[in-house]
Amino acid sequence: MKPPAGDLRHALGDALRGFSPPELAAATAELVARYRQPHAATHAILSTPERVAAYAAYRMPATHAAMHRILEELAEGGFGPRTMIDLGGGTGAAAWAAAGAFDTLESILVLDQVPEALALGKDLVARASTPTLRSARFERALVGGGPAGTADLVTASYVLSELSGAQTTMLLDEMMARGRVAVLAEPGTPDGYARIIEARRRFLADGWRLLGPCPHELDCPLGVGDWCHFAVRVNRSAEHRRIKGADLSYEDEKFSWVAAAAPGVMEPGARDSRILRHPSKRKGLVEFRVCRPDGSAGRAVVSKREGERYRAARDRDWGDSLPG
DSSP states (O other), X not given: OOOOTTHHHHHHHHHHTTSOHHHHHHXXXXXXXXXXXXXXXXXXXXXXXXXXXXXXXXXXXXXXXHHHXXXXXXXXXXXXXXXXXXXXXXXXXXXXXXXXXXXXXXXXXXXXXXXXXXXXXXXXXXXXXXXXXXXXXXXXXXXXXXXXXXXXXXXXXXXGGGSOHHHHHHHHHHHHHHEEEEEEEEESSHHHHHHHHHHHHHHHHTTOXXXXXXXXXXXXXXXXXXXXXXXXXXXXXXXXXXXXXXXXXXXXXXXXXXXXXXXXXXXXXXXOEXXXXXOEEETTEXXXXXXXXXXXXXXXXXXXXXXXXXHXXXXXXXXXXXXX
């Protein structure tokens, strides 16, 4: 059973009532300053209840939206995990995303090193309307540690920037040791993309098969100064707008990602080109920038003369596949 739309928003709203707006605003400013630094953290970023609450209000809706977009694509491709482990999962954004993407999900384990984040995560799922989320476990663990166990799906979202090179290697080792399918998401920035590309190389070197977003398993064809990233629109609650000092009722979260399956677990489906930017739509044609199954990237134009393909192409957007 999937949680209804808005379930996480209501849970967040209830949980944040225990903090004053000035407390959340000050903690948010501290978090924003830290997340603008690309180097690994030397201590836990979510180190106080106020910072954890600020993170949940400021970042959790966007992380949830990005992960939900990724996991929904895997669900549409036929993946239906029963078990999930989220590494560095903090307050549980990926857990909520997975519960919303997969009807098959039965158990969730969230591992993180910050007790305050785990405490808020438990509080949030206790307010969920679905049994799978309400029964999710939140346990303390360092990178490479934690209780033994494997899962159909192992995720790590927006955590690599906080890790050293050695810790990143340990995290990828743990993902591949624990999971049948691994999903990584990072901010849609050049730094975030670089971290995803390194993880992609590691998965391929260990014989894993790519499930997305790449339509091939060759080297990334994008040139210097370019990077692969996508976007999802996030509806802001009133609390979300207040803590971000924003007027708009939405924001666009940009993210980079990779999903891979262990050898023999799941083969990639049919390979279509991936749309890398917003299409340019003009009278009688649609122009795309795509990554192709042959390992190249570049311009693709679909004209009205192509009939049904053109009609389908008009509905395609950034991040979608482009058949043919």
